[in-house]
Amino acid sequence: MKVSITSGRAEGPTKLNAFDNALLDANIGNVNLIKVSSILPSGTEVVPIPKFPAGDMVNCVLAYTSSDVEGDLITAVVAAATSDDFGCVVENTGVNRDLEDVKSEAKSMVQYMMDIRGLKIKEMLMADETHIVKKQGAVVAAVVYIG
């Protein structure tokens, strides 16, 4: 299994379009995303995000939040931990929360998931995105399963 980690942010005229624009900013706007929960198979390799054929069905763990309140600070984070065996992924989001807090919360959650499974973390990968809303903003962070 190969996975990519990515994130994006955008404004848009509607909530849906801001979300779509954020997906485009993250280079996953031209595929059909299927949300899954949160395990990396053994031997997962992290690679740069490929150029998917438009309309591909793509499994992903997705952190997403949006707001239409001017000045809101919105944040989306994914954290992926690998081990010599399999790995775990968490998503986390925040509105008007410090980025470092949202990231550190994601880190502890994935650390806990690994601990409880008896897995020793080899590598911790994160993607995060913040955005200060103008009119209608969205942020996404994602772990994308490539196959």
Added chain:
Amino acid sequence: MKVSITSGRAEGPTKLNAFDNALLDANIGNVNLIKVSSILPSGTEVVPIPKFPAGDMVNCVLAYTSSDVEGDLITAVVAAATSDDFGCVVENTGVNRDLEDVKSEAKSMVQYMMDIRGLKIKEMLMADETHIVKKQGAVVAAVVYIG
């Protein structure tokens, strides 16, 4: 890729059953629906909805809303735009909103998605359904990916 566009509405004794009845009314009640986001691959052909084997796993973009307030007007809409390259799909719903408003909002959202990708719309396809709630009502509209 072939897709079908469909919609349905129903009453039911519970929220879950009203939803299920609306799916049956849309001819997608006997499959396992997997929700995806919103791109039509290049060369997508729109066909009448086929008779799926019961229990098939079927990817779809789904607009769904429900209400248990007598007299509520509930609406579900999907709009799909095709081009010479790939296409885009949006879902939209409304409670006590004019059908034409919900449809026109869906149209502008998908138009915006196509514009931002530099895609010229060849065809715009919509499905919509409205229902005035008696006790527990549901409406669905869907773009179903057939494979």
Added chain:
Amino acid sequence: MKVSITSGRAEGPTKLNAFDNALLDANIGNVNLIKVSSILPSGTEVVPIPKFPAGDMVNCVLAYTSSDVEGDLITAVVAAATSDDFGCVVENTGVNRDLEDVKSEAKSMVQYMMDIRGLKIKEMLMADETHIVKKQGAVVAAVVYIG
């Protein structure tokens, strides 16, 4: 098609971790769950839950609820009905509701789904889980599609 029915409950330091721990308790914590709606193909066989390779993509119908209020009684139920043709599945959850009520509601909902399709129930299978929250609790019940 083979399916398994399972359930689990747990506490955890965060909502996400309590959910993840409940999935582990249900033996579906090490896979990527994809939520689907609710039909069992003809000839479905119910089997004990297998040991999935970590990170498998697994379709499921999932009932899930959580609470961080000490003393809350949380409940998750799935009910699956089979016939000589295909079958139906419902999920149901409750907070501070009698387990038997949540189960009996699930039973009537799946009974109704079978009736409306003209299917005669051969077997009714249920999984249920209740938990009294200490700090942050979660319960899950699931029908897992094995393939």
